[in-house]
Amino acid sequence: MATEKTTLHAAKKFWTYLVIAGVAVACTNFIVTPGASTSNSSIISYAADSAALFGALYHRAHATHESGTMLDIHDWDTGKYLGQIEEAAETYNTVGNTNEYGLAIGETTYGGLAALETQSKGIMDYGSLIYVTLQRAKTAREAITVMTDLVAKYGYASSGESFTIADNREVWVLEMIGKGEYELGAVWVARRVPDGHVTAHANQARITTFPRNDPANCVYSADVVSFAKAHGLYPKSGSEEAFSFSDVYAPLTFDGARLCEMRVWSFFRRVVGAKELDPYADYARGWNLTHRMPWSYAPSEKLTPERVM
Secondary structure, X not given: OHHHHHHHXXXXXXXXXXXHHXXXXXXXXXXEOHHHEOOOOOEEOOEEOOOOOXXXXXXXXXXXXXXXXXXXXXXXXXXXXXXXXXXXXXEOOEEOOEEOOOXXXXXXXXXXXXHHOOOOOOOEOHHHHHHHHHOOOOOHHHHHHHHHHHHHHHOEOOOEEEEEEEOOOOEEEEEEEEOOOOOOOEEEEEEEOOOOOEEEEOOOOOOOOOOOOOOOOEEEOOOOOHHXXXXXXXXXXXXXXXXXXXXHHOOOOHHHXXXXXXXXXXXXXXXXXXXXXXXXXXXXXOOOOOOOOOOOEOOOXXXXXXXXX
C-alpha cells in the first residue's frame, strides 16, 4: 500500500509538472518565406496552447494624434499598468497580429538568464511591443527599428522573447532579452530568413552565431557582445565572431531541447525530410545539446497555407 501511495504521489507530481510546463512553455511559430510557399507569400503561425489563455481579436482603427499625446501601456499578460510612452503622430489600422500594410508579428517566450528578467523601470512588455509596433510600422525592417528603439527609450518589461516579423516580401526573427537592473533597454539580434527557406521557434532562443557586417540579412544591438563581457556572461577575451546569442543569453537545457526544440525538429522533419533531420534526433531528445540543428532549411517542396495549418 505504501508503495502504491508513493507511486500515485510521484505520478501526481509528474502530471502537475507537465500541466505547469504546458502553460509556461506553449508557444510555437512556424515560418515560411515567400520563396518557400506555393502562394509566393509569407506564411507564419502563432500558436499559444495554454488552457489559461483566452484568445482575442484586437482591433485598433487608423488614427492621428496631436503632438504631446501620451499612450498608457498595460502589461499584455496581467493588465498591470506599466507607464506611458509618447504616441505616434499617425497609427495604422490593426486586426489581431496584422496591420493594414500586411505586416504581421508573432512570438514565443524563451525566458533566458534569470538575472536579466526583471527591469523594474521597463515600460514595454513583449505584448505591448507587438501591438504598438503594428500601429507604427509598414514593413518587417521598419518594425525591427521601431521595436528596438522603443525598448532602448522606455525599457523592456519582459523576459527573453523570439519575435517573428513578416511582411509580403520577407520574414525576420528578432531575439531579445532585457538588461535586468544593470541598465535600461535590451540586447538583441535579428536575422532575415533566407528566401526559399523555412524556420521555426518554440520557447527556445535559436540564433547562435550570426553574420557580421551584413545588414541586409542580420542586424543587432551595438552592445550585444560588450554587455555580456561587461557583466561576466562572456569571456572578455572571447571573439565577436564566436559569440552565440542563444548560448550566452538563453543557455540550452534538456527541457529547452526536449520540450521546445523538439517542436522545431518535428516541423523541419515534416517539411524538409527525415534524411536531413534524423541525424539531429539526439539533439531534439535532449541527449546531445551541442549538436544543434541548422537555423533554417529549404523545404522538400513549396508549402501551401493549408499544409502549414
